[in-house]
Amino acid sequence: xAVNRRKLGVLLGVLLATAAAGSAAAASxxxxxxxxxxxxxxxxxxxxxxxxxxxxxxxxxxxxxxAYVNAHGGVFHxxxxxxxxDDAYDPSKTPxxxxxxxxxxxxxxxxxxxxxxxxxxxxxxxxKRKIPQVLVATGDAYWGQCVxxxxxxxxxxxxxxxGWQPDYPGEAKVYAKYILKNKPGAKIGVLFxxxxxxxxxxxxxxxxxxxxxxxxxxxxxxNVGDSAQxxxxxxxxxxxxxxxxxxxxxxxxxxxxALVDRTAIGWNPLTLVNNVSANRVFELAAAGAQPGADLxxxxxxxxxxxxxxxANLKGMKLAKKIIDATGNQALEQxxxxxxxxxxxxxxxxxxxxxxxxxxxxxLTRAKLMHALRNMKETHNPFVYPGMTVKTSKKRNxxxxxxxxxxxxxxxxxxxxxxxxxxxGIH
Amino acid sequence: xxxxxxxxxxSVLVVAGVLSALPFVLSSYNLSLVAxxxxxxxxxxxxxxxxGYTGQISIGHGAFMAIGGYTTAVMSRDHHxxxxxxxxxxxxxxxxxxxxxxxPALRLSGAYLALATFALAVSVPLLPLKWSKFLGGRDGVxxxxxxxxxxxxxxxxxxxxILFALAWLILRGRVGRxxxxxxxxxxxxxxxxxxxxxxxxxxxxxxxAYAGVAGSLFVLATNGFAAPDEFGIALSLQIxxxxxxxxxxxxxxxxxxxxxxxxxxxVSGSVPVIGSQHGQDVVFxxxxxxxxxxxxxxxxxxxxxxxxxxxx
Numbered sequence: 001x002a003v004n005r006r007k008l009g010v011l012l013g014v015l016l017a018t019a020a021a022g023s024a025a026a027a028s029x030x031x032x033x034x035x036x037x038x039x040x041x042x043x044x045x046x047x048x049x050x051x052x053x054x055x056x057x058x059x060x061x062x063x064x065x066x067a068y069v070n071a072h073g074g075v076f077h078x079x080x081x082x083x084x085x086d087d088a089y090d091p092s093k094t095p096x097x098x099x100x101x102x103x104x105x106x107x108x109x110x111x112x113x114x115x116x117x118x119x120x121x122x123x124x125x126x127x128k129r130k131i132p133q134v135l136v137a138t139g140d141a142y143w144g145q146c147v148x149x150x151x152x153x154x155x156x157x158x159x160x161x162x163g164w165q166p167d168y169p170g171e172a173k174v175y176a177k178y179i180l181k182n183k184p185g186a187k188i189g190v191l192f193x194x195x196x197x198x199x200x201x202x203x204x205x206x207x208x209x210x211x212x213x214x215x216x217x218x219x220x221x222x223n224v225g226d227s228a229q230x231x232x233x234x235x236x237x238x239x240x241x242x243x244x245x246x247x248x249x250x251x252x253x254x255x256x257x258a259l260v261d262r263t264a265i266g267w268n269p270l271t272l273v274n275n276v277s278a279n280r281v282f283e284l285a286a287a288g289a290q291p292g293a294d295l296x297x298x299x300x301x302x303x304x305x306x307x308x309x310x311a312n313l314k315g316m317k318l319a320k321k322i323i324d325a326t327g328n329q330a331l332e333q334x335x336x337x338x339x340x341x342x343x344x345x346x347x348x349x350x351x352x353x354x355x356x357x358x359x360x361x362x363l364t365r366a367k368l369m370h371a372l373r374n375m376k377e378t379h380n381p382f383v384y385p386g387m388t389v390k391t392s393k394k395r396n397x398x399x400x401x402x403x404x405x406x407x408x409x410x411x412x413x414x415x416x417x418x419x420x421x422x423x424g425i426h
Numbered sequence: 427x428x429x430x431x432x433x434x435x436x437s438v439l440v441v442a443g444v445l446s447a448l449p450f451v452l453s454s455y456n457l458s459l460v461a462x463x464x465x466x467x468x469x470x471x472x473x474x475x476x477x478g479y480t481g482q483i484s485i486g487h488g489a490f491m492a493i494g495g496y497t498t499a500v501m502s503r504d505h506h507x508x509x510x511x512x513x514x515x516x517x518x519x520x521x522x523x524x525x526x527x528x529x530p531a532l533r534l535s536g537a538y539l540a541l542a543t544f545a546l547a548v549s550v551p552l553l554p555l556k557w558s559k560f561l562g563g564r565d566g567v568x569x570x571x572x573x574x575x576x577x578x579x580x581x582x583x584x585x586x587x588i589l590f591a592l593a594w595l596i597l598r599g600r601v602g603r604x605x606x607x608x609x610x611x612x613x614x615x616x617x618x619x620x621x622x623x624x625x626x627x628x629x630x631x632x633x634x635a636y637a638g639v640a641g642s643l644f645v646l647a648t649n650g651f652a653a654p655d656e657f658g659i660a661l662s663l664q665i666x667x668x669x670x671x672x673x674x675x676x677x678x679x680x681x682x683x684x685x686x687x688x689x690x691x692x693v694s695g696s697v698p699v700i701g702s703q704h705g706q707d708v709v710f711x712x713x714x715x716x717x718x719x720x721x722x723x724x725x726x727x728x729x730x731x732x733x734x735x736x737x738x
Binding site (some may be wrong): 049090091092093095099100103104116122125128129142152153154155156195197240391404407 | 566572648657693
């Protein structure tokens with residue numbers, strides 16, 4: 001009896017509420033959410049806690065750049081307010097947090113959200129609502145492949161989602177080229193993260209090796225959250241397979257483990273790490289561990305200016321000024337030690353502000369997307385000198401250039417660029 | 427006795443009244459949070475039937491949620507099936523799978539059963555990688571349609587109401603008595619003529635079916651997107667925490683337990699100082715520790731203590 005009444009009550013409530021919501025929806029839709037005369041509210045999700053928390057300087061740098069822009073009058077007199085929420089790199093938390101940003105904080109756009117799986121878990125939602133999900137901090141090829149038509153990752157086109165950094169498969173192809181040229185007949189062991197992120201790298205490496213892909217003698221996958229011991233077991237397995245070249249396609253923490261383990265087991269193969277983890281502070285952490293990792297000769301790539309080896313660049317001087325203005329000592333110290341993620345955050349935020357300028361005074365979501373899809377930034381002060389952030393109807397990957405870097409100088413060393421700039425990668 | 431019954435009827439009515447009023451009061455976003463509570467209500471209720479009433483531990487209910495969630499996503503993707511129908515399918519499929527997996531529960535008990543279900547929680551979400559063509563692999567499965575917050579709210583709480591009634595019907599009668607007898611002493615239960623294998627597997631099946639419906643709703647709450655990473659071990663633990671906070675063996679505590687795991691992660695973001703950026707997990711963990719210290723019997727324990735005080 002009681003149960004029936006309860007059920008009826010709920011059903012009745014739902015019916016009435018549906019009607020109410022329907023009429024409310026018809027009434028709204030006049031102006032662009034998150035945009036007023038004085039303010040643009042944007043939001044993003046980042047791993048402030050959990051396995052990938054080493055990335056948290058990225059949103060800090062982005063907010064530092066917006067503060068700098070706001071202090072200089074904003075964009076068309078609008079100040080940028082950036083609301084960032086923690087999703088712990090956990091794709092079951094991202095939808096809830098993104099929903100909060102959209103439906104509770106009424107953001108204009110989701111900008112810079114981090115992680116492949118977190119983006120995949122929210123791009124459906126955002127694209128259906130035509131909310132920009134832009135400059136996402138992940139280099140998967142999807143963000144460029146799925147713009148106009150369906151693609152391996154999606155049955156529908158995702159025109160409102162867009163990346164920024166070079167895509168991972170393209171990056172892996174650069175490593176393949178390097179190996180083929182400098183170590184013919186290599187026996188390659190690959191350590192990769194057991195998800196879309198790691199698999200995209202692996203696929204890119206295989207594609208880059210082409211007919212030489214049988215040079216990969218062992219692939220070992222680790223899971224997010226694995227311990228240093230588990231990573232070490234993978235390395236030992238690769239060495240047992242006779243690998244003399246090690247490719248690490250991992251997020252920062254596992255990379256640090258792998259670099260330390262590699263020295264601990266007394267193995268010294270030619271080592272390549274993906275650029276997500278080629279960040280001086282992470283290498284210093286690996287060198288400072290017990291036993292310290294031997295880093296000399298490790299290869300990676302970059303597309304950003306370096307705060308340590310290129311401190312005299314105009315852009316890096318500006319970066320220092322912006323970071324110093326935050327008064328955040330931890331951030332200042334990380335910047336001084338060469339935390340590339342800070343430069344990444346600044347560069348990505350620079351692109352966003354640039355797009356806001358191009359989108360014009362009467363800002364709408366569609367105008368922002370149009371601006372972002374037709375960029376030509378030859379003067380982004382934070383990217384590697386000579387590289388261009390560019391998009392067009394035919395080009396959906398904003399950054400398509402990479403430069404090889406090599407570690408030298410041991411425990412207090414640094415990444416040093418060498419060779420030509422690779423262009424048109426993806 | 428009569429008083430107790432009319433009191434519980436009254437409280438059901440009050441809860442139903444509040445829930446049907448909420449859509450008029452709350453914003454769409456807050457409504458989605460309460461829908462989240464409804465989803466966990468179903469899952470915790472299911473686990474409570476197994477753990478609280480029958481005494482079998484499971485740390486693997488996230489696996490059943492995964493099965494239910496994928497059922498909805500795949501059926502919607504491939505056949506544009508009505509979403510309510512996919513929920514019924516999730517219920518049926520998980521019931522069957524639960525019965526099958528309940529068989530080992532006959533041999534294992536205590537910590538061993540817990541470990542076996544743990545293995546379930548770890549391995550099931552990896553199946554989509556094995557059959558990536560059908561189950562989408564790492565990139566997940568997108569349902570053909572996504573639902574509004576109001577739809578989700580209505581669906582979650584309608585399902586909660588129906589499944590609550592079902593649980594009440596099951597537990598008040600013969601089957602419920604048998605469950606409790608198994609929990610209190612298996613030997614005594616067998617001696618009283620209760621067929622242990624039947625009731626243990628049945629409890630597993632029912633509990634899994636509930637988790638399946640919760641999983642189906644869970645996927646709808648994540649915009650119709652099902653991916654392996656959503657159903658990690660953390661989800662199983664969340665349901666277990668919900669059941670512990672609820673207090674084992676009480677239907678009323680379930681509401682509190684579901685609110686705890688459904689709301690706290692979102693609300694804890696607004697806690698000052700450690701708020702939005704640092705420590706959803708810190709606040710959540712601290713709250714779990716506090717509840718366990720102060721209310722070792724969960725909210726069910728609190729309720730019965732209050733009742734005892736009233737009588738004294």
